[in-house]
Amino acid sequence: MADGQDAFAAALGRDGVALAAWCGIGSSLVVETAAACGYDLVLIDQQHGFGGQAELLAGLTGARAGGLPAAVRVAWNEEALVSRALDAGAHAIVCPMINTVSQAQALVHAAKYPPLGGRSWGPYRASIVMEGEMLDVGNVRTRTFAQIETAEALGNLDAILAVDGLDGVVVGPNDLAISMRGDRDIEAPEVLEAIDRIRVATRKVGKIGWIFANTPEYARPLIKADWDIVTISTDLVRLRTAMSDVVAEARAVV
Numbered sequence: 001m002a003d004g005q006d007a008f009a010a011a012l013g014r015d016g017v018a019l020a021a022w023c024g025i026g027s028s029l030v031v032e033t034a035a036a037c038g039y040d041l042v043l044i045d046q047q048h049g050f051g052g053q054a055e056l057l058a059g060l061t062g063a064r065a066g067g068l069p070a071a072v073r074v075a076w077n078e079e080a081l082v083s084r085a086l087d088a089g090a091h092a093i094v095c096p097m098i099n100t101v102s103q104a105q106a107l108v109h110a111a112k113y114p115p116l117g118g119r120s121w122g123p124y125r126a127s128i129v130m131e132g133e134m135l136d137v138g139n140v141r142t143r144t145f146a147q148i149e150t151a152e153a154l155g156n157l158d159a160i161l162a163v164d165g166l167d168g169v170v171v172g173p174n175d176l177a178i179s180m181r182g183d184r185d186i187e188a189p190e191v192l193e194a195i196d197r198i199r200v201a202t203r204k205v206g207k208i209g210w211i212f213a214n215t216p217e218y219a220r221p222l223i224k225a226d227w228d229i230v231t232i233s234t235d236l237v238r239l240r241t242a243m244s245d246v247v248a249e250a251r252a253v254v
Contacts, residue, residue, distance in 0.1 A: 003130040006141050007069035008091045011040040012208070017223050020071070022212070022234045024049025028062030030235050035066025043071045043231065046085070047096050053084065057125075060089045064129060071145070077103055082110035086142055087122050089129040094170050094210075098146035099153045101160055108165035111144045116165045143167040145210060149175035154194055161205050168208030168228070171198050173218075186214065199227060 011018050021034035024045035034042050044059040051058075056072065063070035071092035072085040082093050095107045109117045116139050123134045130141055146153075146160055149172035153160065161169065173186040173195060181188060195211065202209040210229035213219035219232045 003069075003091070003141065008041070008141065008143055011069050012228055014040060017227055018229045020210070020229050020231045021068075022231045023059060025235050025239075026051030026055035026059070028058040028065075031059045031062035031068070031070075032066045034235070035063070035068045039068065041069045041071065041091075041229070042066075043073055043094060044090075045073045045234070046081075047073050047075045049073075053088070056085065057088050060125075060129075064089070071143070073147075077107055077110075079106075079110040082107065083120055083122075086111060086119070086138075087124060087126055089125045091129075091141065092143035092145060092167075094145040094147060096147045096172075097149065097153075097175075098160065099150050100156055101163060104146050104160045104163040104166050107144055107146060108163060111142060112139045112165045139165070143208065145170045145208070147172050148198055149173075150179040151176075152179070154180075154198070157198060157201055161201060161207060166207070168210060169198065169202055171195055171209075171211040173212060174214070186218070195222075196225070199225060 018040040021039040021042045022045060023030050023034060023042055026049060031042055042063050044056060046056060060070050069091040071094050072090040073094040073096065074081040074085055077095050085093060093111050098104050098107060111117060111119060113119045113135055127134055130137055144166050145168045146166055147170045148154065148157065173191065174184055176194060177184050177186045177188065177191045180191060199209050208228045211222055211227050212231045213222055214233060216232055219230050222230055
């Protein structure tokens with residue numbers, strides 16, 4: 001089905017917080033399964049996930065088949081990676097390790113058409129996914145997210161949020177804790193305070209706040225805090241946990 005309106009906005013417009021499946025296995029079947037399980041949108045991870053352009057296209061095709069808008073986390077802040085993901089039909093780009101205003105501006109330049117950015121013309125699959133003249137709808141219906149996951153990014157937060165064409169931020173608590181403390185204590189008071197500071201600052205300027213949670217328990221207060229998008233764990237982690245539980249249960253019977 002073509003995106004006759006705005007699929008990403010529709011996902012955010014449902015009651016409550018939007019739940020995003022984080023898919024890095026590189027399988028269209030996993031993405032379709034996420035859709036069948038009731039997620040509101042999907043992120044296809046090409047930073048810490050697996051697969052190249054073929055797997056990316058398969059994941060985007062699976063998302064369309066399942067009726068989910070799809071974000072892509074590119075491996076790095078490189079124009080070629082951003083433009084290829086958007087031309088393949090991504091509804092949003094998530095870019096890791098955005099620490100400075102200039103890096104956020106580079107992301108927007110790669111993701112948005114002129115005059116807002118410098119995206120090159122060639123949305124051949126994107127024009128199938130998104131109905132309408134791409135020069136008219138592309139900049140509105142393709143979102144850009146900067147990952148805020150370092151102490152440096154936290155120090156530049158307000159300036160990054162002020163970048164024109166940046167639609168929102170994604171908080172990575174694990175990397176943020178590592179950067180701030182040198183460990184992965186994502187429940188440390190200073191880490192939790194930083195996370196809530198990001199939420200408040202993002203909401204203040206009317207942009208989209210998205211956060212990753214390792215577990216459902218960690219996600220509960222975030223959902224109550226009214227983040228726009230929450231992701232809980234990844235496809236591979238949940239698969240490994242489920243399979244480990246089956247093995248443990250089977251061993252207990254023997």
